[in-house]
Amino acid sequence: MLAKFTGWALLVVIRLLTGAQARWWGCPPKAEQRIYFANHQSHLDLVMIWAALPEELRSITRPIAARDYWATSPFKRWITTEVFNAIYVERGGSAPVPPPAAAPAPSEERIEPSFDAVVQTELPLSPPVVETMEPTAPVVPGSAEALAPLQPLIEALQSGDSIIIFPEGTRGHTGEPQKFKSGLFTLAQMFPEVVLVPAWIDNVQRVMPKGEVVPVPILCSVTFGEPVRLEEGEERRPFLDRAREAVVALRYV
Template identity: 30%
Template structure:
């Protein structure tokens, strides 16, 4: 039942709303059907970001993809946690490492989700920034990929989301928004820093493509 709910919400309702009301131009995500598993990494300016990426996915994949989100925000209460898990399919994690307790450690949780066959949506900046301004990338995604180097990462860049729904505003307004995908890639380094540098280069290239 959850699978059908997610497919209807994002494949029909949310996609139509974002396209017709907000004005989002979607890149074609059908190429993701050729990938067994992946981690979508994207810039982050708005709460619309997750909805936009989920709506861009082929319907067959929507229920197999889990957006990674902060537990202290989207899981503040048990009710909010259940809503988030059921209607967004979130993987809720805490913001800080907990190597002594793997059940709470965010890297362990993400690796475990991959091992269970899910793909992930991850925002390496960690939090929403100012519209069209990129923040430094945090190491979490690199640490996950170093543990599962066979999983490809897919860069995605969104333009205009922070204007359509700014960080401190819950009002959604029409704006010229766009989502573009890069090429799925396997990491080619064994250290965090060059992995993040390559991802930043990927974001810069996609941003330039949208200018």
């Protein structure tokens, strides 16, 4: 009950602050399983799309939320999980960086590493010391390692939910969406029956510019475009570029 009341109150505040105007230009609001993919310029993007959706769609649609921002306090965790029913994801570069390895202790005799030869100490009974460099195995598309970051989204889609994603992976600050990352392509391959709906979020970056904590009243809108689909045999980059162009085109509608 508290989460529902908070959701209603938040919806009123957001609509008073931004207008949260939804423009269904390319498709009607429909209770079918969808992946909404949009440009990303503010932490409020997920809130903006959530508020723009009709109530019957909000209840079946889960936005993604960056864990390193939305899970940093008990209140943020509560509102993203209980009100928005968001899916936490790890943003690129947010993983902790391991500390540098300690320098080896000085010794009287130093053995220089070699990657193509056997180096043997002067002690007669010591076995030969071989220095090798383990090759870094490439991440295979479709492997468990490649799908790990998408697993929360895959589980949500498997359960029948619609989701809201931002294929740029991180916020942009130039007004132009960055190149889309491969997650949208992978999800389109895995769930061909799910409808892919592009969306353009306008002006929300001006409501709360980077570094600010007090929002500014600005009229904002979300324009939902004509669905796109992954064509048979279409490769990753052409599809992602086409999906990005579908989002950008909505700016001028």
